[in-house]
Amino acid sequence: MENVFDVLNERGFIAQVSDAEALKERLREPATCYIGFDPTADSLHVGSLLPIMALAHMQRCGHRPIVLVGGGTGMVGDPSGKTEMRQILGADQIEANVAALRGQLSHFLDFSSRALLLNNAEWLLELRYIDFLRDIGKHFSVNRMLAAECYKMRLESGLNFIEFNYMLLQAYDFYRLSTEYDCILQMGGNDQWGNIVAGIELIRRKGGRNAYALTFPLLTTASGAKMGKTAAGAVWLSATRTGPFDFYQYWINTDDRDVVKFLKLYTFLPLDEIGQVASLEGQEMNAAKTILAYEVTRLTHGTEQALAAYEAASSVFGRRDLPRTLLTSSQIPREAKEEAEAVPTTHMERARLDEGIPAFVLFAETGLCESRGAARRLVQQGGAYVNEERVKTFDALIGVEYLTGEGILLKAGKKKIHRIVVGP
RNA sequence: GGAGAGGUUCCCGAGUGGCCAAAGGGAGCAGACUGUAAAUCUGUUGGCGAAGCCUUCGGAGGUUCGAACCCUCCCCUCUCCA
Numbered sequence: 001m002e003n004v005f006d007v008l009n010e011r012g013f014i015a016q017v018s019d020a021e022a023l024k025e026r027l028r029e030p031a032t033c034y035i036g037f038d039p040t041a042d043s044l045h046v047g048s049l050l051p052i053m054a055l056a057h058m059q060r061c062g063h064r065p066i067v068l069v070g071g072g073t074g075m076v077g078d079p080s081g082k083t084e085m086r087q088i089l090g091a092d093q094i095e096a097n098v099a100a101l102r103g104q105l106s107h108f109l110d111f112s113s114r115a116l117l118l119n120n121a122e123w124l125l126e127l128r129y130i131d132f133l134r135d136i137g138k139h140f141s142v143n144r145m146l147a148a149e150c151y152k153m154r155l156e157s158g159l160n161f162i163e164f165n166y167m168l169l170q171a172y173d174f175y176r177l178s179t180e181y182d183c184i185l186q187m188g189g190n191d192q193w194g195n196i197v198a199g200i201e202l203i204r205r206k207g208g209r210n211a212y213a214l215t216f217p218l219l220t221t222a223s224g225a226k227m228g229k230t231a232a233g234a235v236w237l238s239a240t241r242t243g244p245f246d247f248y249q250y251w252i253n254t255d256d257r258d259v260v261k262f263l264k265l266y267t268f269l270p271l272d273e274i275g276q277v278a279s280l281e282g283q284e285m286n287a288a289k290t291i292l293a294y295e296v297t298r299l300t301h302g303t304e305q306a307l308a309a310y311e312a313a314s315s316v317f318g319r320r321d322l323p324r325t326l327l328t329s330s331q332i333p334r335e336a337k338e339e340a341e342a343v344p345t346t347h348m349e350r351a352r353l354d355e356g357i358p359a360f361v362l363f364a365e366t367g368l369c370e371s372r373g374a375a376r377r378l379v380q381q382g383g384a385y386v387n388e389e390r391v392k393t394f395d396a397l398i399g400v401e402y403l404t405g406e407g408i409l410l411k412a413g414k415k416k417i418h419r420i421v422v423g424p
Numbered sequence: 425g426g427a428g429a430g431g432u433u434c435c436c437g438a439g440u441g442g443c444c445a446a447a448g449g450g451a452g453c454a455g456a457c458u459g460u461a462a463a464u465c466u467g468u469u470g471g472c473g474a475a476g477c478c479u480u481c482g483g484a485g486g487u488u489c490g491a492a493c494c495c496u497c498c499c500c501u502c503u504c505c506a
Contacts, residue, residue, distance in 0.1 A: 158502065249460075256461050283459045317460055358473070374453080377468065381454040395473065413453075415460055 003027055004061035008214070010271055011264040013054050015190040018200060018213040026184060026212070033058055033185035034066035034177055036120075036170065036192075039074050039097035043238035044104055046250070049296075050216050050265055054187055055115075056108045060268075064114045066183060067105055069098045072124025073169050076162055094121070104237050107300060116181070120173050136172055139205050140198070150194040167198050174199030178211055190215040219265075237300055244301040245342045248309035249415065251293035259288050263327075267295040273327045287322050294332045307333070308342030316343065316409075316417050345407070347423040356397030359384060366420070368412040378412055385411035 005024040008014055017023055035051045037044065044052070055065035071094050102117055109115040145151065145167060151159060174196070177183035186196045196213040203211045235250045236242040242250075254262055263274045269291075277288045290310070298306035310332065314320070322334045346366050357365075360375035363384060369375035378384045379394040386402055387409050402408045407421040 252460060254461080256459095259461090283461095285461070286459055289459095289461080313460080320459095360473080369453095371471065372473080373471065374469085376474080378454065381467065383454045413455095 002061060004058055004063060007057050007061065008054060011057075012261060013050070013057075013216055013265065015215045015217040016193055016213070017215075018197065022210070023185065023212040023214065026210075027061075027063070030062050030064065031185060032064040032066060032177075032181050032183040033187060034068050034174075034183050035187045036068045036070050036073070036173065037101060038070045039094050039101060042097045042100040043236045043241050044101060045234040045236045047234075049237070049300075050219065051187065051189070052105065052108045053266060054216065056268075059109055059113075059115055064116070064181075065109060066116045066118060066177060066181060067101075067109065068173060068177070069101060069117065069119045071095065071098055071119040071121030073120055073166060073173070075121075076166050076169060100238070107302070118177075120169075120176075123176055124169060124172070132168075132172075136168060136175075136202065139202055140168060140171075145198075148194040150191060167195050170195040171199040171202040174211065175202050175206060178203045178209055179207070184210065185212045185214060187214045187216065190218050239301055239305070243344055244297055244305040245309045245312055245344055247300065248293045248297045248306070248313060251296050252289050252313065253415070254289055254292060256285050259285060259292060262296075263288070263292050267292065267299070267330075269295065269327050269329050273329055276326065284323075286320055287326055290320060290322060291327045291330045291332055295330055298331075303331075305342070312342035343409075343417055343419045345419040345421055347421050349424070350400075350422050353398075353400045353403065353420075353422060356399035358395040359386065359391045359398055360394045362398050362420070363410065363412060366410060366418045368410060368416055368418050383413045385409075 003024060005020075005027045033055075035055055037048060037051070055067065058065045074094050075091070098119055102111075105111075105117065111117060145164070146155065148167075150167075151164075154163070170192075174183070174186050177186075186199060188196055193213065193215050196215065200211045200213055203209050234242075235247060237247075239247075251262070251266075260274060260277050263269060263277060264271065277285075280288055290313075293313075294306050294310050297309050301309075322332065324334060344366075360369075360372050360379060363369045363375035363378060364372045369378055375384070376394045379391050382390055384391040386398055387404065388411070398408065403422065407419045410418045410420065412418075
């Protein structure tokens with residue numbers, strides 16, 4: 001079997017490793033590794049996809065991945081790289097979030113075999129302060145912590161004691177997992193480097209075991225935006241927060257320069273196939289983006305949803321030929337096919353349509369625009385379309401005469417679409 | 425606990441009695457150009473069927489015809505001192 005270290009390395013997952021040679025050697029044998037996720041919301045977002053994929057690669061290569069949900073550390077808040085203190089969550093909120101995260105992660109990891117999902121609240125909540133200080137605290141040098149990169153930013157704007165402890169708690173997590181689950185590797189974003197290394201150090205001092213750190217690059221898109229952020233907010237993995245169609249569109253809109261990178265990181269397509277994408281030129285790149293979007297959507301929301309999103313996008317933006325030789329491992333259908341319905345849809349009572357609804361009201365109601373004022377602006381700027389026709393006045397009445405077999409198709413700008421269907 | 429500096433719209437940041445729904449920049453959105461890309465240029469960016477009205481400058485009161493701006497108390501952040 002392939003060494004997962006090479007897999008991660010070749011696919012661009014690695015920013016830093018504590019001891020590359022030794023780790024690679026160690027990974028010849030099955031090992032246990034972990035990544036921490038903060039339960040700050042009831043859904044993960046695209047930013048978490050990278051660590052999730054890393055764990056999935058681990059499992060595929062025969063290792064045991066542990067997802068550590070920070071039910072305990074979430075009550076403290078990680079100051080790394082943040083300029084402000086984070087909101088501290090209540091215990092029941094965190095508990096609900098943990099349950100939701102488990103559901104999402106199970107799309108990527110098989111918890112029925114060897115993967116584990118643990119919550120550090122299990123051991124952190126019962127810590128006794130004095131014991132903790134004596135057993136763990138004594139191994140930490142405040143001088144060194146203050147010098148750590150992850151606290152730099154906060155030292156300028158202010159760092160309070162609760163957050164300062166975050167590093168100790170995370171180090172303690174690693175130590176617990178090391179002794180109880182024989183976990184030898186912690187992975188995380190590159191901003192976690194300091195915290196992870198602190199754990200390695202603690203493990204060594206407490207018992208001389210070996211442990212390793214591996215961090216992922218902190219991705220920004222080629223245009224500099226943070227991964228997974230759009231105007232509408234974060235792109236979530238939860239279908240109720242970000243619909244599969246919008247999720248698919250997020251990936252379609254990938255910057256040309258990011259396509260290869262994303263195919264490597266966010267799909268399981270073989271590297272030699274991805275290699276050809278680099279030579280695509282101009283519009284040909286769109287075929288690769290289509291496959292990228294399809295594959296990521298499939299992993300996150302399942303084949304059915306991915307297909308639906310793909311078909312919906314094809315029907316709205318036009319079908320594009322997908323060369324048979326491109327990324328052949330992808331199961332994306334390359335033949336023309338009947339349309340599926342995945343365009344975000346609103347149901348509307350017949351009576352309202354009979355009366356007619358002013359265009360700006362309609363656009364605001366479907367969520368295509370944030371407010372009626374925004375809708376008004378959209379129309380004024382010529383960005384509002386009904387059934388592919390530009391709306392000329394903001395209060396033009398939209399009624400039954402616009403109904404087609406597919407309902408009424410609204411577009412805000414060229415990319416955001418919404419369908420109105422008559423019904424309850 | 426003491427001294428000082430601050431808290432303005434999505435973010436940064438100007439504004440210190442009316443000309444302020446609040447400069448400038450960033451980010452976003454739309455248009456043109458394109459390939460559902462990038463870059464560029466233009467427009468736009470609190471709410472309301474848009475006239476005008478309503479809500480917004482940390483919070484609560486007050487002064488005034490009128491307060492983001494002046495006064496009082498409170499909350500929070502930062503710097504220095506203890």
